[in-house]
Amino acid sequence: xxxxxxxxxxxxxxxxxxxxxxxxxxxxxRGGTPLxxxxxxxVIPKVVNTDLRQVRNYPEQPPLIxxxxxxxxxxxxxxxxxxxxxxxxxxxxxxxxxxxTHFMSRDNQFLASVTPRRYFCNQCHVAQTEARPLVENGFxxxxxxxxxxxxxxxxxx
Amino acid sequence: MxxxxxxxxxxxxxPSVHYSLGFLTMGGFVMGVVFWGGFNTALELTNTETFCTxxxxxRDNVFVELQPTIHYSNRSGVRATCPDCHVPHxxxxxxxxxxQASKEVWGKIFGTINTREKxxxxxxxxxxxxxxxxEANDSLECRNCHSAESMDITRQSTRAxxxxxxxxxxxxxxxxxxHKGIAHQLPDLGQASLMAAPExxxxxxxxxxx
Numbered sequence: 586x587x588x589x590x591x592x593x594x595x596x597x598x599x600x601x602x603x604x605x606x607x608x609x610x611x612x613x614x615r616g617g618t619p620l621x622x623x624x625x626x627x628v629i630p631k632v633v634n635t636d637l638r639q640v641r642n643y644p645e646q647p648p649l650i651x652x653x654x655x656x657x658x659x660x661x662x663x664x665x666x667x668x669x670x671x672x673x674x675x676x677x678x679x680x681x682x683x684x685x686t687h688f689m690s691r692d693n694q695f696l697a698s699v700t701p702r703r704y705f706c707n708q709c710h711v712a713q714t715e716a717r718p719l720v721e722n723g724f725x726x727x728x729x730x731x732x733x734x735x736x737x738x739x740x741x742x
Numbered sequence: 743m744x745x746x747x748x749x750x751x752x753x754x755x756x757p758s759v760h761y762s763l764g765f766l767t768m769g770g771f772v773m774g775v776v777f778w779g780g781f782n783t784a785l786e787l788t789n790t791e792t793f794c795t796x797x798x799x800x801r802d803n804v805f806v807e808l809q810p811t812i813h814y815s816n817r818s819g820v821r822a823t824c825p826d827c828h829v830p831h832x833x834x835x836x837x838x839x840x841x842q843a844s845k846e847v848w849g850k851i852f853g854t855i856n857t858r859e860k861x862x863x864x865x866x867x868x869x870x871x872x873x874x875x876x877e878a879n880d881s882l883e884c885r886n887c888h889s890a891e892s893m894d895i896t897r898q899s900t901r902a903x904x905x906x907x908x909x910x911x912x913x914x915x916x917x918x919x920x921h922k923g924i925a926h927q928l929p930d931l932g933q934a935s936l937m938a939a940p941e942x943x944x945x946x947x948x949x950x951x952x
Binding site: 634635636652653655656658660661662663665668678679 | 923929
């Protein structure tokens with residue numbers, strides 16, 4: 586009985602030690618900072634402000650915002666984006682108009698203005714920063730896939 | 743009453759019996775300095791952010807909203823205080839605005855916007871007053887710092903440069919036409935178009951009722 590208890594204790598100790606070791610080697614976004622300390626924050630990256638439209642990575646990707654949107658108010662009272670991108674404003678602003686799909690309610694009815702479900706622009710549309718991705722991204726768009734398949738089949742389509 | 747006025751007028755007209763001309767002129771000069779200085783000092787005292795945010799109406803509503811904006815915190819640390827934008831800097835206009843502001847004292851005393859709800863309800867009207875004022879004086883308070891002549895549009899983003907070239911430099915629009923709600927939150931603009939044209943609304947609702 587005594588021997589058995591000692592054995593269990595030894596196994597437990599080994600398991601805990603092993604877990605601790607494993608924990609140290611796991612790669613996390615925290616880096617090597619101990620739990621009780623705060624890591625040095627990264628420098629806030631600059632927002633891309635080129636005003637050049639960027640290509641969509643896939644057909645239904647919400648277009649990216651190529652400019653700064655600091656302090657843009659989008660709430661019950663006002664929508665700063667629509668002061669340029671609304672149907673009425675684009676003649677003055679020459680900005681791309683909000684897509685007509687955004688006027689369609691969930692019952693497939695086209696309304697006179699942007700529907701509430703599409704009102705909060707930056708739920709889908711985001712500005713870009715010059716930050717390096719934290720995790721490598723292996724995304725390949727459909728054109729590259731088709732190109733690859735074509736090459737695999739020896740140039741015949 | 744008439745007797746009192748007549749006696750006062752008589753005293754003012756008659757030459758002084760007890761005081762010398764030197765005393766009266768010097769005394770008048772010194773008292774002039776004191777009163778004029780006092781008046782201006784008091785006026786300037788009401789022209790500070792500390793004074794504006796002394797009341798909770800300003801401190802808890804608009805001042806809080808100003809703080810995250812670029813006019814309060816920014817890279818160079820130059821900032822605008824309340825009177826920089828809301829009170830004309832030139833003396834005559836300043837006095838005119840200060841006299842208008844007596845209405846605001848009335849509002850303070852009778853608690854026109856002494857709760858958040860009252861403030862939100864009145865916010866559109868208050869904002870429209872400010873917008874109308876800045877439209878009328880060609881955004882004078884903006885231009886006290888942001889002069890169009892010193893604006894180097896090559897250092898702006900393409901979008902900003904184009905907009906300024908088309909609308910600002912041609913005088914077609916003034917700063918406030920586009921830059922509403924940069925220092926405070928915007929009021930409920932859904933109501934604004936309705937308030938702007940009550941007769942159009944009446945006409946439309948008449949049509950809809952048919």
